[in-house]
Amino acid sequence: MLGLNQKDTKFLLIVVALTLLTPFLTQPFAESSGLAQFNAGYPDLMQRFAIYGIFAIGFNILFGLTGYLSFGHAAFLGVGSYSAVWMMKLLTTNVIPGIILAIVVSGLFALLIGYVSLRRSGIYFSILTLALAQMSFNLAYSVLTPITNGETGLQLTLNDPRILGVTATPDGSIPATHLFGLEMKSSAQWEVFGHLFTFNVGYYFCAVMAIIAFYLSLRIFRSPFGMMLRAVKTNQTRMSYTGLNARPYTLAAFVISGMYAGLAGGLLASMDPLAGAERMQWTASGEVVIMTILGGAGTLMGPVLGAGFIKYFENIFSKINDGVLHGWFAFLPDGLEDFVVFLIHPFVGKGWHLTLGLLFMLVVTFLPGGLMEGGNRISRWYKNRRNKGTDTDEGTPHAPKSTPHVAE
Amino acid sequence: MGILEVKNVGKRFGGLQALGDVNLSVAENTVHAIIGPNGAGKSTLLNVLVGKLIPDTGSVMFDGQSVLGRKPHEINQMGISRVFQTPEIFSDLTVLENVMIPCFAKRDGAYRMHAFETVEDEVDIVQKAEQMLLDVNMQDKLRMTASSLSRGDKRRLEMAMCLVQEPRLLLLDEPTAGMARADTNNTIDLLKEIKDSRDITMAIIEHDMHVVFSLAERITVLAQGTPLVEDTPENIKGHPKVQEAYLGQAHG
Structure with missing residues (x-):
């Protein structure tokens, strides 16, 4: 099915089931029990599971397959967020145009950064990506204030044009982000046996995106392109003496993973239309590295697990x-x-x-x-x-x- | 006119003249050995041929085209494959995948992204790779990770990876270095088999005289960066200059 063999189809179906059932799986404890604080089934956190899952899946295409450790991937996340928020300011609060622009802009940005930093490999590549990402962060924080709104962060206001949407709702507030009228923050709740399950539109939107992202990454892993990326990781000398140019492959992987990060950034902005420079900081880049390694670099599910694990810790353990x-x-x-x-x-x-x-x-x-x-x-x-x-x-x-x- | 023509090639590293004035002509479909004591410039010459080093003077023509200034992958695409002193293989990949990659390189050129097919969809390439591995007697190891192979099998795999591209010239850099006698003999047999079954030109750099004299049809002796003599194995054996420069030390 869908160009996958039987085993992979089964694998994909399991992932789809797990994703769609997340509101149940993350809510194992009854509301009245003392363990209720370990429940993670609230919209904000579930959205983060899906979004950072996408981010880590994309990062894994670069790091897991080619072995190139980028320390600046948060820059693409930030660029994606800014692009999406701008789309919501200028065009409409429908999330689709914002997400498309986020993917395109971060892809182009990744092409630029990848073209420069892939001239080196190993630690030099990591340092180059780190430096370029920190430059972007500092630019977003200071010089580019007209675009990024500096320290305050970019957000929707009542003065935005929104050509295809409305500047303000009839009751005078900023319109909410939506998918063809379906508001991202709207949720349905279901209470059964003392358990409270929340089904949030935003989460399910992110979940569908995550499933598509996972499916594409599965296809890449199984393709000749994926095999070449693993060859790059294993032995570049043999690769060039076999008549293959590694650069186009690594650059393609870099751009693809940048686009994944852009999608994640766009989704973050779609859930909460706010983009700040701190999203591009090196700690955010480090986080995705840790997610991928913790879950298992080079495996399909590992990065998603790692992302879920860290986001769970960040939101639950810290409470x-x-x-x-x-x-x-x-x-x-x-x-x-x-x-x-x-x-x-x-x-x-x-x-x-x-x-x-x-x-x-x-x-x-x-x-x-x-x-x-x-x-x-x-x-x-x-x-x-x-x-x-x-x-x-x-x-x-x-x-x-x-x-x-x-x-x- | 040989398939590979090296003319007046010189290379200097700082104060060291690695290659003086090398002239070499490798005829098509022969096995040509390049021998010489340590530091004679054998490896430097090989690195010039594959594009890793650019010489200071001279020209290198392969099949009428200059190889100088081209990158290693471009030179490979011209039809030159190289076997390394220690086998260079994709050790994390399976044996079958190792041989499939050169097939892709041969068919699609230096890069082409097949991101939306599965590896199994490429039936032609899988078949070609399997046939190649059958030819080198590795058909029962297709699914093994290359890193788990024995040293001899790694060498065999590397040869298979080069041969599956049907190169016109195969360069071998001390293919038996560090091998036990039995492995060396296996490698010699493998190379003989390759020579007899295909239209292929081979240039071998080798230390082991046993290997050289059982394979080579022409031998060039290098000493201090310049060719001393070039002749048939029979004549080389008895050549006084060679005895003095090389064999005398090796056997004495």
């Missing part, structure tokens, strides 16, 4: 403050309670970065293939155990091991 901790350990004697809270305090709330850092170190040290490798190890261990249990000796341990198909 656990001392008050919550005291609530949890109230059953302990007073002195001990304070001591336990004192011990845990640095790792939660504002200190969530510390926990994330430790987890990242553990993953990189013990699971170099990221969370995906962890998952694979568990499933292999489980299969082996089951095979032993039923005594069906299907495995042929002495035959040379065939390689698993790339990035399962």
